[in-house]
Structures are given as structure tokens and as C-alpha cells.
Amino acid sequence: xxxxxxxxxxxxxxxxxxxxxxxxxxxxxxxxxxxxxxxxxxxxxxxxxxxxxxxxxxxxxxxxxxxxxxxxxxxxxxxxxxxxxxxxxxxxxxxxxxxxxxxxxxxxxxxxxxxxxxxxxxxxxxxx
Amino acid sequence: xxxxxxxxxxxxxxxxxxxxxxxxxxxxxxxxxxxxxxxxxxxxxxxxxxxxxxxxxxxxxxxxxxxxxxxxxxxxxxxxxxxxxxxxxxxxxxxxxxxxxxxxxxxxxxxxxxxxxxxxxxxxxxxx
DNA sequence: ACGAAGCTCCTACACGTGTAGTAGATATCA
DNA sequence: TGATATCTACTACACGTGTAGGAGCTTCGT
Numbered sequence: 001x002x003x004x005x006x007x008x009x010x011x012x013x014x015x016x017x018x019x020x021x022x023x024x025x026x027x028x029x030x031x032x033x034x035x036x037x038x039x040x041x042x043x044x045x046x047x048x049x050x051x052x053x054x055x056x057x058x059x060x061x062x063x064x065x066x067x068x069x070x071x072x073x074x075x076x077x078x079x080x081x082x083x084x085x086x087x088x089x090x091x092x093x094x095x096x097x098x099x100x101x102x103x104x105x106x107x108x109x110x111x112x113x114x115x116x117x118x119x120x121x122x123x124x125x126x127x128x
Numbered sequence: 129x130x131x132x133x134x135x136x137x138x139x140x141x142x143x144x145x146x147x148x149x150x151x152x153x154x155x156x157x158x159x160x161x162x163x164x165x166x167x168x169x170x171x172x173x174x175x176x177x178x179x180x181x182x183x184x185x186x187x188x189x190x191x192x193x194x195x196x197x198x199x200x201x202x203x204x205x206x207x208x209x210x211x212x213x214x215x216x217x218x219x220x221x222x223x224x225x226x227x228x229x230x231x232x233x234x235x236x237x238x239x240x241x242x243x244x245x246x247x248x249x250x251x252x253x254x255x256x
Numbered sequence: 257a258c259g260a261a262g263c264t265c266c267t268a269c270a271c272g273t274g275t276a277g278t279a280g281a282t283a284t285c286a
Numbered sequence: 287t288g289a290t291a292t293c294t295a296c297t298a299c300a301c302g303t304g305t306a307g308g309a310g311c312t313t314c315g316t
Contacts, residue, residue: 007273011216025293042275044294049273064282064293078217082227085213088139089206093233097225097242099210101249105221108246114225115239121229122236135303153263170305172264177303192263192312 003072003080004053009038013046014055014070014077022059022069131200131208132181137166141174142183142198142205150187150197 006014016031017023023031029043047068050056055077059069089095100106134142144159145151151159157171175196178184183205187197217223228234 008216009274038274039276040293041277045273045275048295063284066294078223078227079231081213081216082224085209086233088136088209093228094238094241095206096210097228097234097238098245099206100221100225101242101245103207105214106225106242106246108243108250110222110225111239111243111246113222114229114234115236115243117226117229118234118236118239137304166304167306168263169307173305174303176265191314194264 003076004055005080005084006050006053006055006077010046010050010053010055011077013043013050014072014074017056017068017070018074022067024062024065024067026065028068131204132183133208133212134178134181134183134205138174138178138181138183139205141171141178142200142202145184145196145198146202150195152190152193152195154193156196 012032013028016028020027020031025044025047026040028047029037029040032038032043047056051058051068055070055072056068057071059067061067085096086093097106101111140160141156144156148155148159153168153172153175156175157165157168160166160171175184179186179196183198183200184196185199187195189195213224214221225234229239
């Protein structure tokens with residue numbers, strides 16, 4: 001269970017912790033958009049489950065409230081999501097990119113930026 | 129419910145239909161890798177649920193067996209999967225591409241191919 | 257025409273997820 | 287210090303998903 005699978009709602013909780021740092025349950029709840037904000041105890045349940053999955057941990061206690069922090073990085077979680085998607089495409093990323101291009105979500109600029117990134121990375125990796 | 133959300137197992141069933149055409153439940157089951165192949169009735173349940181979701185339909189009857197065919201295209205389903213993923217990234221594809229690049233899944237060749245595709249598509253779209 | 261083999265339809269159940277209530281502990285304010 | 291607000295811990299439940307069994311209808315071979 002190195003990288004647990006996180007659901008949509010769980011990811012929203014993680015998102016609060018990733019972008020705002022260590023928080024209490026209340027603060028996490030308040031990080032939800034006011035429109036359709038789950039009940040306090042709903043958030044609490046998610047927090048407990050994330051704790052069970054070792055995705056977050058109790059950092060300290062302030063007053064009677066526990067403060068939680070993410071123990072999985074946003075990057076790791078994102079990688080997991082993408083890998084899951086890729087597995088449906090036989091692990092190959094080309095169809096995904098092709099789709100993004102065909103639906104116009106990926107522009108020429110985006111692709112060229114990606115190209116720059118590849119070149120930059122290969123410069124850092126190879127010369128050793 | 130234009131494009132229902134399909135689960136992993138449901139997608140495997142769809143996959144059989146997409147790649148082999150109209151099939152009976154038995155044929156779908158046999159399309160699963162021999163290693164870890166679900167019970168006949170498990171596949172049958174998936175087929176019924178997919179029917180409920182209007183993702184497949186009964187095409188005809190051969191002997192006492194129904195023959196099913198996909199009523200959702202592979203492309204549409206894939207688009208749905210990708211859109212779901214993107215929604216986590218705020219709808220923006222760049223982070224996804226960046227991830228693919230950083231984890232070495234997307235090579236320079238892949239990106240250049242994508243670039244070609246964009247140019248080809250824009251030639252077909254714009255001149256009108 | 258009868259039995260074996262196969263298929264359909266219904267039912268069941270455990271686990272994960274989203275949703276939330278309640279009881280009791282704890283802290284805070286006047 | 288007593289009332290009020292807040293938090294924790296536990297419990298509950300419906301729905302989706304993966305998994306499959308069983309009863310009964312259908313077909314096919316002999």
C-alpha cells in the first residue's frame with residue numbers, strides 16, 4: 001500500500017492540506033467551496049479514512065483539535081492517477097496525448113513547451 | 129447520462145466488444161486472460177449492468193444466447209476517462225503532459241509526433 | 257423424446273465510498 | 287464554575303462494484 005488509491009473526495013481533502021499546509025478538520029471543511037460543502041462529520045470521516053490509508057497523519061494537537069498534515073506528496077498522488085489512466089491505454093501515453101490534441105485541449109504552444117522541458121531534462125540527466 | 133462512468137471491469141468487457149465486435153456473454157468471458165478470468169456469472173452481471181447504463185445493447189439472439197454489441201464508442205469512453213482525470217488537474221492538460229515527460233514516459237519522438245498531428249489537424253480545420 | 261450442456265434471470269453478499277447523526281469529552285467565556 | 291461551543295470517536299446507512307450461486311428455460315445430440 002505504498003501509494004493508496006484516493007477517491008475524488010479524498011483528493012479534495014488532500015488538496016486542502018497540500019495547498020494550505022497542516023489543518024484541523026474544521027479548516028479542511030472550510031476549504032471546500034461554500035456551495036456544496038460537505039457536513040463537518042463527512043469531512044471528518046474522510047480524514048479518518050485517509051489516516052487509515054496513511055495518506056495523512058496527525059501532526060499535533062491544538063486545544064482539543066487534532067492538526068493533520070499530508071504524508072503523501074501531491075506529486076506522488078498525481079503520478080498514481082496518471083498511471084491508473086495509462087494502464088487502460090496499455091501503459092502507453094501516446095493515445096492520451098493524441099486524444100488531448102484531437103479534442104483541442106493541447107495546443108501547439110503546450111507541445112512545444114513540453115519539448116523544451118524534455119531537452120532541458122535530458123541535458124541534466126545525460127552528462128554524467 | 130450521455131456518457132456513463134465505466135469501471136475497470138466494465139471497461140474490460142467493453143474492450144472485448146470493441147476489439148472483437150458483437151459477442152455473447154461466454155465469448156466475452158473467454159476474451160479475458162485465462163489467468164484470473166472471472167466466473168461466467170460475474171461477466172454476465174457486468175453485461176447486465178452495462179446494458180442498464182446503455183453502454184451496450186442486445187443485437188440479436190443466436191440459439192438461446194443473446195449477442196451484445198457496444199453502443200458507446202471506444203473513443204467516447206476514452207475521452208470520458210481523460211476528462212475525468214483532467215478535472216483533477218483543474219481541467220488543464222499541461223500538468224499531465226509535464227508528468228508524463230518527467231517520468232520519462234513521453235519521449236522527444238512522441239512529442240514531435242504530437243506536434244505533427246497538431247499541424248495536420250489545423251490545416252484541415254482552419255482553411256474554410 | 258429425453259438427458260446433458262448451456263444460457264438467462266434473479267438473488268445475495270462483502271467491501272468501498274459518500275453522507276451524516278449522536279454521545280460524550282474538552283475547552284472557553286462570562 | 288457553570289453554560290456554551292467545539293471536537294472526537296463511534297455508528298449507521300444507501301449506493302456502486304466485484305464476485306458468484308441457484309433455479310429454471312432452451313437447445314442439441316442421440
